[in-house]
Amino acid sequence: MNSQFPKYQRLKEEIASWIAAGKYRPGDKLPSENELAEQFGLSRQTVRQSIGDLVAEGWLSREQGKGTFVAKLQGDRRGPGASRMVGLITTHISDYIFPSIVRGVEAALKQQGYRLLLSSTEGSKDKERESLETMLSQGVCGLIVEPTKSAEGNPNYEAFMALEYHGIPMLMINEQYADLDWPCVKVDDEAGGFAAAEHLLAAGHRAIAGLFKTDDLQGVHRMKGFVRAHRERRLAVEPDLIVRYRSEDRDTRPLDALRELLGREQPPTAIVCYNDQLAVALLDVIREAGLRVPEDLSIVSFDDSFLATATEIKLTTITHPKAELGETAAGLLVAMLDKDAGRQARGHVFAPQLVLRSSTAPLADG
Structure with a gap:
């Protein structure tokens, strides 16, 4: 657990990460307060505070005499007055063409009254999973993902499905994992x-x-x-x-x-x-x-x-x-946040163009 935060906050994040990673699914029973206190070396009062916050935020539910269970995130977490935070996970953020993509996403979301939460995987599948867990724990209402090393499979399938289970719309940019049937905005x-x-x-x-x-x-x-x-x-x-x-x-x-x-x-x-x-x-x-x-x-x-x-x-x-791809992705995601639109949104494929400059010439004779 991250030592930079109060003990109850660190436990909250740990439990939320369990849920995001699929370790505990909606309907599963959590360990008792006594068991959590012993496992993490915390007082029951600290554990009770963490659990209470997660119940208030809709992650958990209590049943009298039975225990604490993982709740399914309610659809109204994405409705008016609820979260207006959209997550964007890219392989990189600050170099090459990525800043232009991010600016495009951010500008389009801002026009619609949404804020942006950024995360970078830095080309790591493990960091991609961490980013997905963070996005779910932060309560984003929608998610745009550039898959990491998309040709090498999707070991984070369960984390993606946890987002879907909790009703969080998601689309992909630049490419998509073959085992996820999500809209994708990309170039041909x-x-x-x-x-x-x-x-x-x-x-x-x-x-x-x-x-x-x-x-x-x-x-x-x-x-x-x-x-x-x-x-x-x-x-x-x-x-x-x-x-x-x-x-x-x-x-x-x-x-x-x-x-x-x-x-x-x-x-x-x-x-x-x-x-x-x-x-x-x-x-x-x-x-x-x-x-x-x-x-x-x-x-x-x-x-x-x-x-x-x-x-x-x-x-x-x-x-x-670049920027147009980001704007298009953000626009499609906002449309998906309309409950009536659901998962019916389709992706978009841009047709590439050749830009002629001075680095090519006809082959000289001989």
Whole structure:
């Protein structure tokens, strides 16, 4: 338990986390006050204060002569006059395109009279679970989630289902877990991967390397589009030209792989990067090899972030709506908070666009 808070508050948070994690479900009986006092080394008076607060807040219910039970959160916790706090869980908050997404969500919610509670998983499945538990314990009325490493499954399924059981509407952004049938606001990443590769193929390039982060489904779909563009032209992709990496390896694996590819007797003439952030990092590798962009190597990346125009090489890139995606997600969630709308809300898929800048050029003869 967190030692920064009074003992009764720490016990409250501990019990709320049990409920959020599904350890105790609605209708389950809690340990007695004596048992809790012994387990946590607290007085019965402190335990009674914690339990009383949780009963008053709707988490627990008391039955005379029977004990204390987990209550189902009532729907009116989301109604007028109840909680106006919406939770947003992202993989990151303060870097790359995430601040723009957050601003979009916050602006749209503010217009509708809602406040925003932010949390970041920092790419950790364990922190994602902690964030879900926190959101439930804080009494949010709705939740927007960017799944963490969405291509690696959903070990936090029970925590998500606890939110659903308590009547808290949720939608996902950028991608979604396959085992959760929630609305999702995202970009058509496969179409983006196709457009990136097709642009280079149409310019005469054939030896095109693709570098994709594949522990999230965004990268998986971008890679699928990349491969499909080749197949539709009846071209085989050389296996060594597809570089896959995980989030933990993003600062080493793709850079080392490109160094190796550029050192080959027949190096690639173009590359497709998972995002602008990676493309900017790879520019240093290209300079080290004594090559120029786009004269020796063309580059297409993703997201059209501020990084796409931050260096002397202006990147050709695939758009990501960022703030608009956040605004759309917030608008859909507000609609879901209407009891009549329920879970009937549908997600939204943005069509990506290719933004042409100076990092690509037709393949020179020979």
